[in-house]
Structure formats: structure tokens, C-alpha cells
């Protein structure tokens with residue numbers, strides 16, 4: 151697939167003006183995501199109140215795919231419960247690897263602009279990194295790497 | 309034996325002619341591309357490039373490399389500008405590999421049978437070809453390794469472990485590839501030695517004054533790239549070597565990016581070690597070379613133990629073989645070594661000076677075209693560069709650029725190029741790197757520049 155199809159206006163716009171960009175003053179959860187192969191590096195702060203994700207913010211150096219994915223993720227999970235966020239994480243990973251079922255597709259909504267990433271194996275990790283980092287933050291891992299044991303897309307060619 | 313195998317001139321052109329005939333359809337666009345290249349050089353009027361043509365038959369040379377016409381990316385012809393990562397292989401080398409595997413393969417230095425003799429002779433002839441290519445004094449100064457990385461590891465482990473003492477110092481430059489940093493860190497950690505770093509100027513050159521000041525009584529070795537893979541800077545290694553030798557310090561030159569672009573003469577350089585990889589010189593992966601001054605190699609302990617590197621083995625005492633075999637334990641990469649020699653023959657047939665001259669024109673044209681695009685920052689602007697162009701477009705991440713270029717069939721490298729210290733020096737996490745070979749055309753450079761212009765607009 152040509153990657154141009156992925157660089158749609160939505161993605162370019164989130165890259166230009168990322169939502170929830172920066173750091174939180176009082177995060178309850180934090181994680182750092184690294185993709186050593188291309189140098190993507192993001193910090194993710196989350197403020198959880200009870201079961202609800204009240205705030206989240208990310209910052210870092212990354213390609214447009216990663217930044218847009220983080221920005222759209224932040225908009226998608228803000229205000230949701232941790233359990234709902236977990237479902238979205240699973241759904242997004244499935245989307246990026248081309249294994250999402252019909253129900254997940256519905257839940258993902260606007261995030262489906264990333265569907266084409268499944269045909270760009272070298273870029274899958276860029277899109278998944280923020281989600282991987284969110285999962286780690288919510289489940290108390292401080293640093294995650296796309297090259298670790300917990301690689302979200304094991305065996306994915308890089 | 310003569311240093312330059314003359315017959316190859318004809319071999320190369322015969323091959324060119326043959327493949328051109330067999331593939332008229334696929335070479336026609338090349339001819340067109342070449343014609344266009346000349347035009348576009350004129351159209352953009354970059355000084356010294358307009359109307360420029362290589363001093364060899366470019367269409368024929370392109371026909372020597374099957375991959376250039378056989379591969380299409382998204383329905384477009386391949387524009388291969390990632391030669392510094394690995395270059396493509398000409399038909400002559402592919403045929404040599406096939407011939408070896410069909411009728412020349414056996415283990416070497418071991419059998420008394422016909423094939424083993426054939427393979428041994430071809431392997432040792434390959435060593436002589438490499439010796440002549442580097443103008444080394446003796447064949448035994450040529451050690452086959454798996455690549456530049458292993459060549460440097462060999463010196464770091466063997467020489468480093470035996471020569472370094474706590475408090476000793478090694479000088480490396482800020483623009484080294486990780487392959488010429490990490491092996492030294494490993495041995496220095498083990499030995500309590502330390503690394504001193506030659507800084508890089510804003511244009512990407514080594515600061516020679518600072519280099520001179522790094523020497524002291526504890527300096528044991530200098531390790532420096534002949535050509536930087538990330539910036540393209542050609543370092544003044546000859547001058548650096550004579551400075552080091554004035555202090556009695558040996559020098560290892562990482563020549564991975566130099567040998568494909570210019571004639572290297574290890575005697576004229578007076579270097580102590582010189583390393584390069586076959587796959588960046590139109591040969592296969594899995595083979596590389598360490599040249600070492602015989603006197604130094606003889607003093608060095610073996611690096612790996614096994615068969616072939618011994619004269620006799622008993623559990624009481626093992627006597628090591630002479631150089632180069634002392635450093636070539638186990639069955640070596642026989643076919644890749646022979647193929648490397650074929651690649652050198654091919655290169656000699658065209659001539660590195662002619663190849664290098666064309667690559668300089670490609671570089672000049674690419675530099676002029678990219679510099680004319682607002683927002684493009686070229687990283688590495690030394691006056692003396694090999695055919696490597698590193699750049700960024702505003703804040704667009706190199707990975708996005710690389711993916712979008714790939715849509716147009718253009719292959720470039722994006723990332724830190726295994727040279728993170730120099731990326732840090734220029735304050736960028738990564739760059740886009742276009743690297744040229746003599747088979748590239750001005751038209752390809754124009755395709756790159758046009759695509760960069762479009763990508764820049766897309767992200768505005």
C-alpha cells in the first residue's frame with residue numbers, strides 16, 4: 151500500500167496541532183514509550199480518579215504517525231473508564247495488525263483512519279507506541295519499548 | 309601479478325552489451341532517463357553540473373545491475389539512493405557466485421581433492437585481489453572477516469586486550485559509526501582504559517587542532533572513519549595518521565564508506581589497520597576485510613579459536629598458525645570472498661576515479677536542488693564529501709519522509725544511521741540520507757528533489 155493514503159488530513163492535522171500535548175501537573179500514572187528503531191520517544195501522563203480517566207497528556211519526539219496516534223488516543227480515552235480504555239487499546243492493536251473484528255471497528259470510530267497502517271509493516275510500531283504506553287501507564291509499568299518482551303506486535307518486521 | 313586486472317574492462321562491457329540486448333525494453337527508459345538527466349541538469353542550472361555526463365556508459369552500467377530494472381515499487385521504477393547502507397550487485401558478480409556454487413565449491417585448506425584445491429586457489433586469489441585493491445605489501449596482511457564490524461571487533465579484542473593497560477587512552481571521533489565506538493567501549497571497560505573524542509565542527513569536519521591536543525603519553529590508538537556514513541565528510545586521514553605516528557600511535561581507519569568512492573592505498577596512507585565491507589562495494593554480505601600491518605598482526609593474539617588458526621593442537625600446548633590464518637578460525641565465507649574479488653574486478657574495470665567523479669556530480673546536483681527548497685536543512689556541509697547527503701525538512705520526521713519517498717519508488721535511509729553521537733552534535737534525532745552510487749542518474753536526483761518539494765508542501 152502507498153503510505154500517502156495514510157497521511158490524510160485528519161492525521162496531518164493532529165500532527166500539526168496535537169491535542170493534549172504537554173505534561174500534567176499531578177498525574178496519577180505515567181509511562182515512557184520508546185521505539186529505538188526510529189527514535190520515537192513519548193512521555194505520557196494520566197490522571198485517574200476512581201475508575202475514570204480525567205486527564206491525560208503526552209509529549210515527545212516522534213514521527214507524524216506516532217504523534218497523530220497519540221493525539222487522537224488522548225481525545226478518545228479522556229473521560230472514559232480504565233476498562234473502556236483497555237478495550238480501546240486492544241481494539242487499536244487489532245486494527246493495526248489487521249485483526250480487528252466488526253465490534254471493535256465500531257468502537258474505534260474515528261481511529262479507523264489508521265486502518266491502512268496494517269499494510270505498512272515498518273510503520274505499525276509508530277502507530278501502536280502511544281497505545282502501548284497508555285496500557286503500561288494504566289498498569290504500572292514505567293518504561294516500555296517496542297523492542298522489549300512486551301512488544302505489542304511481536305515478530306513484526308522492522 | 310598485475311595490480312589491475314585489465315581483462316575486466318572488456319568483461320564489464322561485454323556483460324553490459326549482453327544484458328542490454330536481452331532487455332531492450334527495460335533499458336530504453338534508462339536511456340531516456342539519462343537523456344533527461346542531462347536536460348534537467350541544464351534546466352536547473354546548478355553550477356558545474358549542467359550538461360555533465362559520466363565518463364562511462366551510464367545506460368550500459370545500469371544494465372549491469374539487474375535489480376535496477378527488475379524491481380518496481382508501487383508500479384514505479386526503483387530509485388535506489390541507499391547505497392551507503394548496502395549497494396547493489398552487478399551481473400558479473402552474480403554470475404561468479406553461480407559459477408562457484410555450480411562448479412567450484414568445497415572446503416578450503418583441508419582437502420587433497422580437486423575441488424578443495426580449486427576453492428582454496430580461488431579464495432587465496434581473492435585475497436590477492438584485495439591486497440592489490442588496497443595496495444597492501446603482502447597478501448598475509450589481508451584478513452577476511454564478516455564485515456567492517458567484525459574487523460574492528462577483531463582489533464579491539466585482540467590488539468586491545470593485549471595492549472591496553474588501566475589509564476590508557478584511545479582517540480575516536482564524534483562522527484564514528486557505532487561499529488567503531490562500541491567495540492572500543494567494551495575493551496576499555498574491561499581494561500580500565502578511556503576514550504577521548506575528536507570533536508566535529510558545524511560543517512561536519514573533524515577539528516584537527518583539538519585532535520592534536522588529545523595526544524599524551526597514555527594515547528595508545530586512534531580509530532577514525534575515512535568517510536562519515538552519516539554526513540559524508542571525507543576525513544583527512546593521511547594527515548591524521550602522520551600526526552598520530554609522530555606520537556608513535558597506531559591508527560585504525562574505518563573505510564566502509566570510503567572504498568566504494570575513491571582509490572585507497574594503505575601504504576600511501578601509512579595506516580596500521582584498515583577495515584571495509586564487501587556489501588557496500590557491490591559485493592555480497594557476510595564478507596569484509598581487515599588490513600593490518602604485518603608486524604602488528606604478528607604480535608597480536610588470536611581473536612577466535614578453532615580450526616585453521618592453529619599449527620598443532622594438544623591439550624598441553626597449541627601452536628597458532630601464521631597470519632592471516634591465525635585470525636581466520638573455522639570455515640570462512642568462501643563464496644562471499646570470491647564474489648568480493650569479482651566485485652573489485654568489476655569496479656577496476658570501470659575505474660574508481662571515474663565512478664567517484666560522477667558521484668561528485670550527483671552530489672553537487674542533489675545538494676544544489678535540495679538547498680533550493682525552503683526549509684530543507686542539509687546536515688554535513690564539509691567541502692570534501694563523498695556521495696552522501698543527510699538532510700531534514702523543517703520539523704517533518706525523517707520516517708514520514710522515508711515512507712512518502714517510498715511511495716514514489718525512492719529508497720533512502722532514515723534514522724540515526726548508527727551514529728547517534730553525531731546526530732546529537734547536530735541536535736537532531738535522525739535525518740533522511742540519500743547516498744549515491746555511480747549507477748545513479750541526475751534524473752533520479754531530480755525525482756528525489758521534486759518529491760521532497762511535494763512532501764514539504766504536504767506538511768505545511
Ligand SMILES: Cc1ncc(COP(=O)(O)O)c(C=O)c1O
Nearest residue numbers: 455456457485487537562564585
Ligand atoms: C562508517 C561505517 N562503519 C562501519 C559500518 C558497519 O559495516 P557492517 O555492518 O558491514 O559491518 C558501516 C555500515 O553501515 C559504516 O557506514
